[in-house]
Amino acid sequence: MNVVGYARVSTREQNPAAQEAELRRAGAGRIFVDHGESSRVPDRPQWLACLDYLRPGDVLLVRALDRIAGSEVMAIELIRELARRGVRLRSLTEPFLDVDTSTPMGEAIVGIMAVLAQLRVSTIRENTRRGLEHARSQGRAGGRPTVMSPERIEAAVRMRESGESVAKIARTLGVGASSVARALSRRDEEFMRR
The missing domain is CATH 1.10.10 (Arc Repressor Mutant, subunit A)
Incomplete structure (x- = not known):
């Protein structure tokens, strides 16, 4: 069994070193890292290289599901594709993710987990929108202050x-x-x- 890690940061300014260290401590021998890539983009360069590298019996190790999939639909499709290829998916922060997806119960757990992840993202967006609306109603603008004095x-x-x-x-x-x-x-x- 080969443990392969994948890490991703959304911007070039972010540093993936903490993710990489966690993956190494958890047993990843090879780690693929994407810098400045969105999880909603399926053809990230190192992600594609990682998928190409994986073989049946391997374990794909990630810090969290949002590192590899930007929506619940992407997550479910990806987990099913990995299961078809004989690759197990493990998450350091979502222990219930390491399930046998070839069974109906495993597939149901993955579906529930993906929906909960999307709920979290949607809740953050909704809270941000409400906060900005409230700030505007108070005469304040959200976001970074303008440089144009x-x-x-x-x-x-x-x-x-x-x-x-x-x-x-x-x-x-x-x-x-x-x-x-x-x-x-x-x-x-x-x-x-x-």
């Missing part, structure tokens, strides 16, 4: 009126072009409402 916006407006491009304005102000474009667009909308 009133002074920068005024400078951007003057530069645009003199014919400068958004890219040139952004370089001059030391901010991103998308920040300048959003600020100018908001300014234009406010002007049109007057």
Whole structure:
């Protein structure tokens, strides 16, 4: 039996070292790691390499199911595909995942677990949406504060009126072009409402 690990982080800035260390401690001899990849994208480079490497009788070890599948449908399809190939799936944080998926009970447990994982994701999204709505009703905007201060916006407006491009304005102000474009667009909308 070969224990193969898979780790994934969603952004390039994140470090998968903790996941890798956990997988090694749990017995993974070979570990595949994707950096800056979403679990909703099925053709992640190292994920595909991992699937290609797995053989019947192997164990695929992950920290959590959300490392390999971004939705309950993906999770169920993946677990069934691994079972068809004779590969067992183990999760360090979801011990009930290490079940025999070739039996009706095993398949039912996996289905229930996938639905619960999706419920968690949906609940987080709903709570975030409610929080943002509440903040807006209190006159606060959610998200990261803008880099475009009133002074920068005024400078951007003057530069645009003199014919400068958004890219040139952004370089001059030391901010991103998308920040300048959003600020100018908001300014234009406010002007049109007057």
